[in-house]
Amino acid sequence: MKKGLISVILITIMVLSLLVGCSSQQTNAKKDENNEKEVKKDSIVMAIGSEPDGGFDPVIGWGRYGSPLIQSTLVETNADMKIVGDLAKDYTVSEDGLTLTFNLRDDAYFTDGEQVTANDVVFTYESSKTSNSIVDFTVLDKISAKDDFTVEMKLKKPESTFIYSIAKTGIVPEHAYSKTYGDNPIGSGPFKFVQWDKGQQLVLEANEDYYGTVPEMKKVTVLFMTEDTALVAAKAGQLDVAMTVPSLATDEIKGMTIYKAATIDNRGLTLPVVPAEGKKTEGGYPIGNNVTSDIAIRKALSYGINREKLVDEVLNGYGTPAYTESDGMPWFNEESKIKYDVEKAKKILEEAGWVDKDNDGIREKGDQKAEFNLIYSSGDSVRQGLALAATAQAKELGISIIVEGMSWDEIDKRMYEDAVLMGWGDQNPMETYLLYHSSNKGQPNYYNPENFDNPIVDKYLEEALKTSDQEKANELWKKVQWDGKTGTSALGEAPWVWLVNVDHLYYIREGLDVGEQKIHPHGHAWPLVANLRDWKWTE
Structure with a gap:
């Protein structure tokens, strides 16, 4: 038996033993007819990811x-x-x-x-x-x-x-x-800290002296485990909530259903917008790409990649097409949504002079082949899948993309000259400023490695920060994406080709109401419990 499998089994046994110990202390519990868990109507046990660095x-x-x-x-x-x-x-x-x-x-x-x-x-x-x-x-x-x-x-x-x-x-x-x-x-929040067994669990209780509505969940146990181990525990009937991923969400668990949380946990391609002219960052890394710096390449990819197909094939249907960094937020510009149109993408390329002269399947413009590198974090299977799928679709347009997985240390050095499969998504429009303001170009913070610089966009970004009126600010953030003439979306300069928003997935016990969820940000775990004080059992 492999050492990794032995470790998973041992961890699972330990967790299940811990859960049995916890459940033995519960009273007034009702047994769920679909599995073996004793469901107490004022408590919950969940596995939603790892514990926070530095504690609470x-x-x-x-x-x-x-x-x-x-x-x-x-x-x-x-x-x-x-x-x-x-x-x-x-x-x-x-x-x-x-x-x-x-x-x-x-x-x-x-x-x-x-x-x-x-x-x-x-x-x-x-x-x-x-x-x-x-x-x-x-x-x-x-x-x-x-x-x-x-x-x-x-x-x-x-x-x-x-x-x-x-x-x-x-x-x-x-x-x-x-x-x-x-x-x-x-x-002074809705829950009171009880104990933290590092690497194992966090236990909370409802704060009965809370100034707001006291939570119906009187006891909350959060277990720290991997998605694989959580799946085993959920199947054993020991969890009410188990975080999972698309590759594991195909399993059926009696008494539990898959809950999909809408997100702005997005993935997309950063495309350098300046040509390679021998310039380097302060850290000495090359800047620019002679292919992606042509707006026709960026726009063609924006229109010619079928985002719905990426959702279906890479995410098993658990996601939505992405068009900006802030889809669905109050500052999202609905006009930024574009329709998949492969013929339009080809026309954009041809009108810009990108043609396949030698019939090798790759377009050229002068002596320049429509070919560039796309790099991604090698430990991320979703990013790998998206990179390969997007590459296959780009090939149909006559654009050759060379995909390579590597460490973030290596990505740090190459992200100014190569495309990167990147991900963002924050419940704060400040992210838009950081991604596109010219002051961030070439900086080692991942925000603007493509060296995007648009004075009109800068003006909107700066005005949006300065105003004390949130509604006015939202209208300015929308203009950043598209103002009718320019912007950061595919309608404008397209420094990104946004691909998908990844659903956050959880197995949730039937009868558990997790309330009205906000659109989740980047990071699949704790956003689910942001409204934990509103959760309740309905059955």
Whole structure:
């Protein structure tokens, strides 16, 4: 027997033993008729991925991809991605966009009984600024408590997207914070931390003193396991929720159904938009590509790749076509959607002078073959599948793509001259700014390796950040994608060929209502439980 298989079996036995121990302590449980799990109507056991690096500390980024659960946030986003109050009853933004004032509720308490005050908010943000948090706080100049329940933030410059960062930042107690806070956190959110067995499980309980609606799920157990192991445990009837992937989602499990969460967890091709002229980045890596720098190549690929076919063949139907980095969000421009049209793609190429002179199946323009490299992370089977499938479709257009898997260390060096199968997707329009603003071109941060630079787009991006009106900002983000003449979508300059949005998949026990989900961001795990306080059993 292979060593890897033995490890999976041993882990599964350990997990099942742990679950049996947990379930033996449950009372008032009803046995599910379809399998062996004792279903308690006010508790849940789930396997949704790995535990967060650094534990459950918002100061270093816990809650970035969903909700901090244990902690409250000043504001939050609802299912429509609108900003609504949480700890803050309301907030105002000054006319110049530089001052944000939050009026806090006075009935919020940490689970140790201490009241949440403005000082805790100030402490949280001041600590986050210096902690190398994965949430960006560089625009925050200073924060102060005007009184016990009023917080004022001063920004270095207007930034309309900062409110979305605020919505992801849980508030920690100044009096109970330490370097080990993430191991045993205290918060004022809908759930109370009970225990964390590292590498095994997290146990939460409903916070009965929560200022909002107390969750119906009184006990929540989150198990940390791979999709393969979770599938085994789900089949054994020991889980209510099990995260899975398209390649495993074909298995039928009695008493459970596949739940598809819509996402902006996208995949696409970055295409260098400047020619190779011997230039290099500050790190010494070559810039530019003589094929992808021709807009006709980029547009032809945009129209000539059948995204629906990619969803069906690579994702087993679990996904949707992608047209931008923000499909379905309030700042998405519906005009950016284009129809698959292979004849239009061929016409674009021919009108631009790309023809197959020697009948070898590859078009040429002068002495330049329509051929380029496409690189992807070699450990990612989905990206590999998408790269190969897109390559096969490009061949029908007369474009040759050479696919190569490699480490991210190697991709770092080659992404300025070669196409990359990349993925993004954030519940914050700041991502649009980072992807396309000219200030990011050539930087080692993956955002603009294609060296895209459009002054009109820059202007929209800068105006969108400066405005204090979210609706006005959304209209400007939409113009970034297409304003009728130019933009970042396939209708404009097409620095990306967006391919698909990957559904997030979960086996969920029948009778469990996971509420109205937000569109999930990049990262398949914690986004599912962002609304955990609304979950309930219906049967």
